Amino acid sequence: QSTLTQPVSVSGSPGQSISISCTGTTNDVGNYDFVSWYQQRFPGEVPKLIIYDVDNRPSGVSNRFSGSKSGNTASLTISGLLAEDEGDYYCTSFTTSHTHVFGSGTKVTVL
Amino acid sequence: EVQLVESGGGVVQPGGSLRLSCAASGFTFGNFWMHWVRQAPGKGPMWVSRIDNDGTNINYADSVKGRFTISRDNAKNTVYLQMNNLRAEDTAVYYCIRDFRIYDFWGQGTQVTVSS
Numbered sequence: 601q602s603t604l605t606q607p608v609s610v611s612g613s614p615g616q617s618i619s620i621s622c623t624g625t626t627n628d629v630g631n632y633d634f635v636s637w638y639q640q641r642f643p644g645e646v647p648k649l650i651i652y653d654v655d656n657r658p659s660g661v662s663n664r665f666s667g668s669k670s671g672n673t674a675s676l677t678i679s680g681l682l683a684e685d686e687g688d689y690y691c692t693s694f695t696t697s698h699t700h701v702f703g704s705g706t707k708v709t710v711l
Numbered sequence: 712e713v714q715l716v717e718s719g720g721g722v723v724q725p726g727g728s729l730r731l732s733c734a735a736s737g738f739t740f741g742n743f744w745m746h747w748v749r750q751a752p753g754k755g756p757m758w759v760s761r762i763d764n765d766g767t768n769i770n771y772a773d774s775v776k777g778r779f780t781i782s783r784d785n786a787k788n789t790v791y792l793q794m795n796n797l798r799a800e801d802t803a804v805y806y807c808i809r810d811f812r813i814y815d816f817w818g819q820g821t822q823v824t825v826s827s
Contacts, residue, residue, distance in 0.1 A: 603755070636812065638756070646806065647756060649815040658815070690755050698770045700746070700758040700811065 604629065604691055604703035611709040612681045620706045622674040622691030628701055630672035634694035637667060637676045641687035651676060683710050713737040713816050715807045720821030723797055727825070731792040733807030733818055740788040741765070746811045747781065747792050749803035749823075757803075761811070762790065775801075797825045 605623040612618040622629065622637075629635055633654045638647035649658055651667040654674060664679045674693070678685055691703035719731040733745070747759040760771045760781040769781055780793040790807060804820040 634812070636815075643753075644804075646817045646819060652812050652815065656813070658813070688755070692756075692758070698768075699772055700761070702756050702758060705755040 602701070604693060604701055606689075606691060606703040606706045608704075609707045609709065611711055612678075613711045614681055614683065616681050617677060617679045618681060618708065619678075620676045620689055620691075620708070622676070622693075622703045624672050624674075624693055624701070626672060627697070628672075628693040628695040629669065629674050631696055632694045633669065635667070635669060635674040636692050637665075637674075638690045638692065639685075639687055640690065641684075647690065678708070681710055686710050713809070715809060715816060715818030717805065717807050717818045717821035720805065720823045722824045722826060724827050725798060725825055727797050728793070728795045729797065729823060731794065731805055731807075731821060731823070733790045733792075735788045735790070735807075735809070738809070741785040743810050743814065745781075745783060745790040746808040747790075747805060748808055748811075748817075749801075749805045750820075751800075751803040754803075756806075759805070760792065794823070797823075799825050801825050 635654045637651040640647045650661050650665045654669045655667040666677045689706045714736045716734045746761040750756045762769050762781045778796045783790040802825050806820045807818040809816040
């Protein structure tokens with residue numbers, strides 16, 4: 601299974617909005633609305649779920665995080681960027697092989 | 712309080728075996744799919760395997776298929792990952808995860824190091 605493609609890095613100033621793309625294929629992102637996003641602020645920290653099923657936020661996750669999908673590409677948008685949003689972000693999708701696949705990861709930097 | 716506690720990690724030589732355990736508490740274990748995900752040093756997470764509520768549906772990542780076996784004992788609230796023929800590239804922190812979706816919850820992980 602190949603990883604989903606994400607940009608290596610995205611940056612923005614405090615208060616700005618940024619978006620992270622997650623590109624897969626018709627065998628994963630394009631076939632299911634089972635796309636999730638995880639935040640990992642520090643190396644070694646347990647990843648935290650911030651979006652599930654494309655555009656749903658778990659209880660307690662800030663509404664500054666939102667998700668969407670179009671075709672084979674899902675996106676995570678962070679609005680009103682805060683310093684605490686720095687870290688690595690990973691998408692994941694269910695696949696037609698009944699497995700899951702993670703994205704390559706995106707490092708978010710707050711300037 | 713929901714808890715997932717992994718154990719069984721350690722240092723093993725290439726070709727060796729390890730059995731990871733994940734003890735669950737604080738929720739009705741038998742109601743949830745369970746997953747294993749690993750993260751190698753400096754790398755992103757990689758999904759490894761999943762098992763359904765009663766153990767009848769199981770899936771693996773291609774890179775571990777034929778070498779790893781997932782299982783569960785609902786009476787003991789525990790999910791296992793038997794890892795055979797280990798390779799250097801299996802070195803990672805292994806996380807046990809409940810549901811991997813709306814009821815997502817991760818354990819703290821157990822380190823597996825494959826080295827001669």
